[in-house]
Amino acid sequence: MSDSFIYNSKINHVEQRSELSDQLQQQLSDLQSISGTRDEWPQHKRFAGEAEFWMQVHKALLGAAAELPDRCASLLLLADDPTARKKHLTQLSQLGGQLIHHAHTHHHVEDHHFFPVFQRAFPKLNHHLELLDGDHKILTQSLDQLESALSTLPAVKADASNLSLVMLKGEELLRAANRVNNLFKRHIADEEEICIPAILQL
Numbered sequence: 395m396s397d398s399f400i401y402n403s404k405i406n407h408v409e410q411r412s413e414l415s416d417q418l419q420q421q422l423s424d425l426q427s428i429s430g431t432r433d434e435w436p437q438h439k440r441f442a443g444e445a446e447f448w449m450q451v452h453k454a455l456l457g458a459a460a461e462l463p464d465r466c467a468s469l470l471l472l473a474d475d476p477t478a479r480k481k482h483l484t485q486l487s488q489l490g491g492q493l494i495h496h497a498h499t500h501h502h503v504e505d506h507h508f509f510p511v512f513q514r515a516f517p518k519l520n521h522h523l524e525l526l527d528g529d530h531k532i533l534t535q536s537l538d539q540l541e542s543a544l545s546t547l548p549a550v551k552a553d554a555s556n557l558s559l560v561m562l563k564g565e566e567l568l569r570a571a572n573r574v575n576n577l578f579k580r581h582i583a584d585e586e587e588i589c590i591p592a593i594l595q596l
């Protein structure tokens with residue numbers, strides 16, 4: 395890909411940018427003017443199908459990623475109830491495991507199907523796809539961090555009356571879950587701005 399794009403910069407890195415850079419937004423304007431605004435996408439004749447399904451998957455990922463930190467915070471409030479803590483830990487393990495699996499499956503489809511298709515059909519999206527690829531690498535790191543935090547939960551559950559252990563591991567999990575949630579919000583918002591107009595023109 396072009397060497398004039400630097401992912402590890404304040405305007406492009408997923409943990410530092412607050413929106414797509416001016417340059418990337420400018421290069422999207424042709425596609426976006428043909429496909430309409432976000433509010434207009436559902437009315438587009440090609441929306442039903444891949445575009446709609448893709449956005450539904452994103453909605454499910456965002457929902458699960460937002461729920462996980464909320465549930466971690468609830469666990470940390472269960473100071474006097476080891477039985478409720480055990481139940482909570484089981485639910486956290488299930489929710490976190492499902493989110494990780496779903497996210498990896500989704501990224502695999504994007505990396506190996508959608509992005510190569512866009513690369514061939516829309517050479518102008520070169521830098522945008524480089525950005526999304528960079529995001530996926532950071533997301534993979536954050537999902538690994540979450541998986542590592544989740545892997546400690548069976549031991550925590552077995553010792554659920556040990557409040558200091560629950561707090562320590564619960565806070566570690568909360569940090570990892572918050573990171574995943576924040577990354578998903580930024581990545582998915584920008585990915586849709588880039589990819590939905592492209593899908594509508596395929």
Ligand SMILES: [Fe+2]
Binds near residue numbers: 526530581
């Ligand atoms: Fe993605």
Ligand SMILES: [Fe+2]
Binds near residue numbers: 582
């Ligand atoms: Fe995605």
